[in-house]
Amino acid sequence: MKQVAVFGYGTVGSGVVEVIDRNSAVIEKRVGEKLNVKYILDLRDFPGDPNESKVVHDINVILDDPEVEIVCETMGGNEPAFTYSKNALLKGKSVCTSNKELVANHGPELLKLAKENNCNYLFEASVGGGIPVIRTINEALTAEIIDGITGILNGTTNYILTKMDREGAKFDDVLKQAQDLGYAEKNPEADVEGYDACRKIAILSSLMTGHYVHFEDIYTEGITKITPEDFKYAKALNCTIKLLAMSKENNGSYYAMVAPFLIGKDTALYNVNDVFNAVFVHSNMLDDSMYYGRGAGKLATASAVVGDVIEAAKNTGKNLPIFWDDTKVNLLGIGEVNRSFLVRVKEAECDKKEISAAFGEVTYVTDAGVAGEIGFVTPMMKEKDFEAKLNNLSGVIGRIRLDK
């Protein structure tokens, strides 16, 4: 019997207990022995809960119990999760987490600690919920050099953008609906401003490079300014708008960013709708591959945590190498990256000669059906050159990047 403790009995933590219970037979087959949740650490009591008797308030009960080999950290946030995770690893207990904040902030330090203590720090559930993208990068695409990752990594914003696309609805209205349905938090900032996706692409970028990509260095733009008119242009271009989190090799350097992008109907990410997530990977032998599924939700995320628990249980006393050291990656500024843009300008102020002089041969979007304005798509150009020229252009309403 392998004894497990769960730190935090919230949505994901209670999901972990449920998955271990409901799929106990298949888990036992894979581990070779039974998994048992011995303790649940939480500040609260849970009177009447079937696992009430497992709840403890003092972490030392768990840390000092040598029977507990594996801890699931499903508390979220930096502290006390960071201190608790360190203390568990120092005791040689593997930690399996869904905490993207902590992994993005302190991944290399916790991985080092796991290595020094012959145990594991595993974090499949921190990115893409139940989609096994971390394991794919670390254990499946091992013969590959990955040079690009593009993900739809946030279910809330993808739900909102899908609804806006299908219904022509406004951002604020759809956000309100999403909040009523429980798909968006009351304080939606972390999702709609792209901060959540930013942590996740920081983790994936670190695994891609083998070094430390800090989330604070990643250019991040949310979806709050996307309008129904933007979607009219998207439709006219046979596109939709998705919040993409990307990290790419660019002439020997890397850049990373989170922003809304126009993507075409014929792309694999186009049909990733509602709360689904997907991670598109480019590597030098396999070329394109994509991993798709539920990026959030109690059982999907918990299943990823339990998958890590099984991995840890099968490898007691053995550190599984994860290549992510603490050397900081100096990201290329996104101003240096070439791309093309959709620009919307007021019809009354639109001067096609001025536009040609600034951006070269643009393509006008004539059938978007938005009164009083004109749209055009620029050729590929450096983002910093584009921005400089856009600042000098009259009547600009907005711009969106194209991913192609």
Next chain:
Amino acid sequence: MKQVAVFGYGTVGSGVVEVIDRNSAVIEKRVGEKLNVKYILDLRDFPGDPNESKVVHDINVILDDPEVEIVCETMGGNEPAFTYSKNALLKGKSVCTSNKELVANHGPELLKLAKENNCNYLFEASVGGGIPVIRTINEALTAEIIDGITGILNGTTNYILTKMDREGAKFDDVLKQAQDLGYAEKNPEADVEGYDACRKIAILSSLMTGHYVHFEDIYTEGITKITPEDFKYAKALNCTIKLLAMSKENNGSYYAMVAPFLIGKDTALYNVNDVFNAVFVHSNMLDDSMYYGRGAGKLATASAVVGDVIEAAKNTGKNLPIFWDDTKVNLLGIGEVNRSFLVRVKEAECDKKEISAAFGEVTYVTDAGVAGEIGFVTPMMKEKDFEAKLNNLSGVIGRIRLDK
């Protein structure tokens, strides 16, 4: 240094040598030491080839060399690949293969032999080329009970169907083009009749159930009878036609089949086009997930073989459990499965009263634009009941299953 031998220096075998050479640094980092191809077994000589000196014609040179820990079996077919694989495993050498024929036929026996000899029989490349679907099932979705797998598992037929959809072209014409481009074999039977997809879904079904699903038990229907008119109906229904290989739990039993299906625009498999493959998995905690990429091609397939070599090299002397025993699964006949169908009938012989009496409330497809005929979609019904009623209906031109 880990010494490797390659059995068969054809497309995939030479790809394996190329991947190990080109990505040697990243592979060395992951294995912890260098991988070296010491021998290449082939009947032919390769004068002038950079690896000419590694070519041997006698398998015993490899079997008797204790330095060789891992063998890549990229010969294809049953014999001599089966005998060679057995002999390598008996010597404690792990075998990594792309040979779907052999895995589908003798998987359980070879896995047992690997276990008995403390080595591994790994076959990621046998299904979905470079898409890491085998590792996902065996090592990532370990906390899940998988109850359904639906795949687009053959690149040739997917290329043909994509072209037919986009261009309104005829099967024979597109097949000819595909042969000219090298996407289809001169003898295309294994692809277009669904036999290749059948072997692959047999392997996935075996891993899903943990037991032995024999490919000969799987109902298999190819795409040779699909016409441009079928695609007109597909468009009218907001669908396309894909060759699906599926294996599903159905009231405690399993059924498996390969056949062309109408699938809707809003499904994740809809945008899997050209030579790309994808595997859609349903499991009890994660719900839906999908794995997408190049299902064939020299380097993509070779990369999957080398991924297995890395896994074997990291686990010398240790058998990694793969749950696939030799207990035969008695598949449910597909006649017992409920689904709905598109039926095309000659307009002159169409009797709507007769149709209602046979199939109940059908939906007529009025805007397919095919002269002289009428199409309708049946409600969900058991396939055997449908077939019995279809046999008695006047003027039937054809039928296609819907997947929904």
